[in-house]
Each structure stands twice: as C-alpha cells, then as structure tokens.
Amino acid sequence: MDRLIQNTLIDLFADHGIQLEADEDWLLTEGEDFPAIRGIWHEGKEGGMGRLDIDIVLDEERTIEESFGGVGGGKAGCRDALDAFARNDFHVVLAACWHTVNAEKVAVRELAVGMHRFTVYVGDFTLRGDEGAPMDIPEDALSALDAAITTAPLSEDVHWIRVFYGNVGDGRTQVEVLLDNEPWTAGLKAIVSADWPQHERYYSLRNLIALVPAD
Incomplete structure (x- = not known):
C-alpha cells in the first residue's frame, strides 16, 4: 500500500509541475529537506471505512496533519481516500507549501x-x-x-x-x-x-x- 500511496502522490504533484522523490516513507523536493509529505493507510476493521493520514512537514517543529476516510477495503479504499485528498486539501497544500497556485481551485x-x-x-x-x-x-x-x-x-x-x-x-x-x-x-x-x-x-x-x- 505504501508504494500505491507514494506513486499516486508523485504523479499528482508531477501533473502540477512539482517533482518529488522518495526518501524512505517521505517524498521530498529534490535537494530540499522541507516541505516533505507522506501518506499512511490504516485498514478499516471488519470491512469498515479505512483512514489515510497525510502528513506535510513544514520545518523541524511544524507538521500539517490531515486524515481522509476511504470507502472500500484494501487498495479501493486507499484510492478513494487519496482521491478525497486530491479534491480537498491538495491545491491548498500546493499553494501554501510548494508555492504553486491554481486559481481555479x-x-x-x-x-x-x-x-x-x-x-x-x-x-x-x-x-x-x-x-x-x-x-x-x-x-x-x-x-x-x-x-x-x-x-x-x-x-x-x-x-x-x-x-x-x-x-x-x-x-x-x-x-x-x-x-x-x-x-x-x-x-x-x-x-x-x-x-x-x-x-x-x-x-x-x-x-x-x-x-x-x-x-
């Protein structure tokens, strides 16, 4: 699941001109320590909704922590949660942390x-x-x-x-x-x-x- 999350985030940022590279669990902009982003998927219990935690580290002391529910089990639930992140937080994070503004979003x-x-x-x-x-x-x-x-x-x-x-x-x-x-x-x-x-x-x-x- 970690690879699915990382690849989805890499593709999402790349679609908006930001190239990220993996450093263990984290995705970084080349040559920079911050900002850094990662996603962690928690499978739901007994077929219930799972949860995707997205962490964006701004500096050594401050981290944006957001969570998204995912409908469905396994990869389907994780993809649903990743889609929720893309539709909701992504463009704000992109503007505030990576200085790339989509005025339509x-x-x-x-x-x-x-x-x-x-x-x-x-x-x-x-x-x-x-x-x-x-x-x-x-x-x-x-x-x-x-x-x-x-x-x-x-x-x-x-x-x-x-x-x-x-x-x-x-x-x-x-x-x-x-x-x-x-x-x-x-x-x-x-x-x-x-x-x-x-x-x-x-x-x-x-x-x-x-x-x-x-x-």
Whole structure:
C-alpha cells in the first residue's frame, strides 16, 4: 500500500509541475529537506471505512496533519481516500507549501491579523455523502470565520485551518474546526453560528485554509 500511496502522490504533484522523490516513507523536493509529505493507510476493521493520514512537514517543529476516510477495503479504499485528498486539501497544500497556485481551485486573498499580514489560500468545500445534498455554503459562515481569524493570536508563520461540517439529519450536526491541528473554539463558534442548509440524509462538507506570511 505504501508504494500505491507514494506513486499516486508523485504523479499528482508531477501533473502540477512539482517533482518529488522518495526518501524512505517521505517524498521530498529534490535537494530540499522541507516541505516533505507522506501518506499512511490504516485498514478499516471488519470491512469498515479505512483512514489515510497525510502528513506535510513544514520545518523541524511544524507538521500539517490531515486524515481522509476511504470507502472500500484494501487498495479501493486507499484510492478513494487519496482521491478525497486530491479534491480537498491538495491545491491548498500546493499553494501554501510548494508555492504553486491554481486559481481555479483556490481563492487567494490578503488578510491582516494583528501586526501580521497573510496571504490566505481557501480551498473548495468538498461534499461526501448524499449527492443530492445542498452545496451552497452560507456567506455568514465565511464572514464569521474571517472575523475569528482576524482576532486569533497568530505568529508570523504558516497556519492552517480545517473546517468540517456534517449534517446527520433530524437537525443534528457534527462540526469540527481545527487551527494548526488543534480544536479552535472561536472558529467552531463561527461555523456553528451560520445558517447551514438542512437535509434529511447524511452529508459532510470540509475544506482547508492556509495562511502564509505575506512578503
């Protein structure tokens, strides 16, 4: 499975002009120690959903940690999870860590946070679950999240925010907002406060946002 993951990531980056080479479990840009990326697949128990962990090392102290569920067993599940990474996080990671921006896949803007200015890369919200679920992202969710970001105690480093919204049905939801891999209360309140569309069946939406210190 490790070879499948590495070959898929190598091909994905190569399609966007980035050549990676293997160094044991990690994939590196030639001649550079950072950034480095790897994927680890965890098979689901008793035919359940497996999990792909993607780690992107920014420097000796900071690592972006993301996980994706994969439907199906073995290689099929792993490929499904890799596809989820390609559709969701990949273009944000490519822009923030490898400085290659696909304007069709990420929104780019500037944002002041305290004394620092950041270039913000916002990925698409991607849908999993019921294909008939609504895909309209509430504008108040994004504006509330922006307000939370501008008051966050951010250092002059790369930061990343992961938003997950799950519509369980019957008015129930599952919501998670992480800042630099850690639960972020202000971001969670911002997302929960929005008027998200309800649906009778389960669906989930997730996206990744990266903040890079502006030159």
